[in-house]
Amino acid sequence: MPFGRRGAAVAGMIAACLVLVQCTAAQRPPAATPSGSATPPPSAAPPNAPSAAPGDSVEPVTAAELGETWRPGCPVEPEQLRRVNVGYIGFDGQVHRGELIVNQDLAPEVIAIFERLQRLGYPVEKMRTVDHYAGADDELSMEDNNTSAFNCRHIPGTNEWSPHAYGRAIDLNPLINPCLYASGYFEPQNAAAYLDRSRSDPGLLHNGDPAVRAFTDRGWRWGGEWTGPLDYQHFERP
Template sequence: MRLLIVKDENDLRNIVKKVLSRNITVQMSREWSRSAGLHQYDFLRCFRLLHSEIGNDHLRYIHVLHVGFDNQVHEGELVVNKDIADDVLEIFKELYESEYQIEKVRFIDEYDADDEASMSDNNSSAFNFRFISHTTKISKHGMGMAVDINTLYNPYVKTVDGELSIEPANAADYVDRSRDFSHKIDHDDLCYKLFTEHGFEWGGDWTHSKDYQHFEK
């Protein structure tokens, strides 16, 4: 694997010029995708973050269908690590066939790679080079090894310096998991069952924090 070290915006532009002809391998299910002709992925769209290491060969672009909150069929796009690409495709296929509602599945760069903005808009996403909240450790998302689903209704919750931290900040109404509400991921939820059947760990089972939207390997 060749790593491309991005130090600043000019460095990013120079790298893009050199590798623009290279594309991330596309991995998709032709049987249920409505955009079988979608074969290439623009290098610029995924790698806008600076100060990150880019392992292009280890990432896969996948195109999925999902049922939105409006009960209509929508197209979604994700970038994930190649090691979980087949699992994620199979999971999304089963969610789609079961008419499981996922509001949005958009690239994180549509939110300027701002995880808070993406989560507050209830966007489900995967790869984003970033650190675990309140740490200097690279997140599983930074390696493409995690997927977040219906993020507004399934927040990340942690006590930091005696204060309750909720991400996204507008998800306070969904912190109490004893309440019944739509789109809640718990042990009875189909999304939880499918991801864990495929060997993913659910953030809702963590002890020192709770990340109800999060599935990782």
Template sequence: MRVRLLCVSAVLLTGCGAAAPTVSASTAASATAASATAASAAASSLAARPLESVASPASASALPAPSDFTVVETAVTAADLPHSWRDGCPVGPADLRRLELSHWGFDGRARTGILIVHRDAAGDLRSVFAALWREKFPIRLLRPVDEYGGSDDDSMAADNTSAFNCRNAVSTGPPRWSAHAYGRAVDVNPVENPYLISGRVLPPAGAQYTDRANVRPGMAVAGGPLVRAFEAVGWTWGGRWSAPDYQHFSQNGR
């Protein structure tokens, strides 16, 4: 990234890798000073911005479009999880990792997204998303649920693929932690893969995808690339449950 940015700056002034045109000393000094001032301002701006403002749905295009599959894994802190984590959650920020992953959009273009997952699930998800990249399986959005204020409903309505969220399971039984609260579950393309429970369709926009025999892009189907990728690393697909949760894949079977 830094090499590319420096190269772009060089192109603006001289052309990357080309001989520099002759300029006066005063002109060169002015250009150098302007470039240094701009670089300093950009660095200060990035340093001041929190994670949720850097990686928000509106700024998704700010992440570079990859030319090949890449993964960048970094640690997270409580400050990175202002809406999805709180004291009393079953795992702490030190147990979680931020994965910046390549994926394909529904428009066929390469994109970069972000998942927050348990550190023990990171390796599995690297393999899963590498397989989905090879298959060119489309994913609408790949953003932390914090960008939706920690609201699972809002994240699903946006057709956002997400993982960690310290919340209870959506079920008819007694309250219990969801696998998402441990960072050990991923919901993929919720609109194309709705959760059918107690006569409800979650999210409601998923009603047009309840006919699972009518296979369309982004859907999870038995034997399809999405289900195969997760089952290859031993994860469970909720689409086989009595109350099918087609979007849900979990490491612990819950």
């Protein structure tokens, strides 16, 4: 074949090959993303996980709203306290809302703590202010396993104000987390079965539990670590 015609033929073959390569490249599917860098699908919540509670809130309180939990002569004024509305998981596994009265400077911390308890799935039987009980009687509140905070009262057996009187303490599930004195006396009076701390009932607190750390990681002290009394329900913020 003369060189001119042969050159033209070769050029035509090269052009055809280029077209074929381009078509093949266009039809080839994109390479798979390496598994290590792939974006994982959003994880679904467990089928029985409770929904998040509505937003928590902080509100001022008046002397009238505090009822019998406050009186003139208490170490804090109502203006120094706040009503904190928080969500919690009940013993029925459902999300509920409750109220705690705390010192105004602790309100954001308390909200964060109970949000963490809810994420942990830690159950709380009930949560309402102590003025719901006759005479704002702490014993009645504890016997009802009611989680509470502010109550203008003294430390039992003393004339010293309790941290609760400042809104700086929370009693968590107090029936199943009783207070035990060296004498053998305990509170509440219906808590005898829960003096056995080897039990594993839902809501029962043990040293090192994630629920305990929800408080202690933020600087709160837990009465379950004291030498006397052993106050398993009690958390206080210095």
